[in-house]
Amino acid sequence: MIAPLLITYISASILVTLLATGRRISFAGAFITSLLMSPIIGIIAILKSEKNISIKHYSTRYVCPVCNIEYSQEKECCDFCKEMGKEIKLESKRVLIYE
Ligand SMILES: [Zn+2]
Numbered sequence: 032m033i034a035p036l037l038i039t040y041i042s043a044s045i046l047v048t049l050l051a052t053g054r055r056i057s058f059a060g061a062f063i064t065s066l067l068m069s070p071i072i073g074i075i076a077i078l079k080s081e082k083n084i085s086i087k088h089y090s091t092r093y094v095c096p097v098c099n100i101e102y103s104q105e106k107e108c109c110d111f112c113k114e115m116g117k118e119i120k121l122e123s124k125r126v127l128i129y130e
Contacts, residue, residue: 041066047073056080090128093121 044065051061056077065073093102095109097119102109105123112119 040070043070044073046070047077050074050077051080054080054082087127087129089125091123092126093123095119096122 044062047065047070048058048062051058054077061073061077064076068076090103091105093105094100095102095112097117098109098111100109100111102121106121107118109119109121
């Protein structure tokens with residue numbers, strides 16, 4: 032009567048693995064943890080892993096309105112346009128960064 036228990040155990044591990052979606056833990060890692068350490072430990076490991084969503088953040092970019100070059104650091108004026116003899120003031124804009 033070990034087979035039904037084993038099937039339940041593996042099914043539970045697979046269900047736990049599905050919880051890893053969108054988190055910084057691999058499916059293989061989550062599955063092996065669940066299988067070897069029990070699905071309860073698997074759930075804990077997954078819940079402790081960071082959510083992917085948290086690495087999305089806002090940043091300020093400085094864009095030249097003439098040539099559209101983006102700078103990550105604030106500057107007096109556009110380097111490219113300065114070489115062309117024009118002093119163009121950069122416009123700051125907020126962008127969402129995914130890493
Ligand atoms: Zn420019």
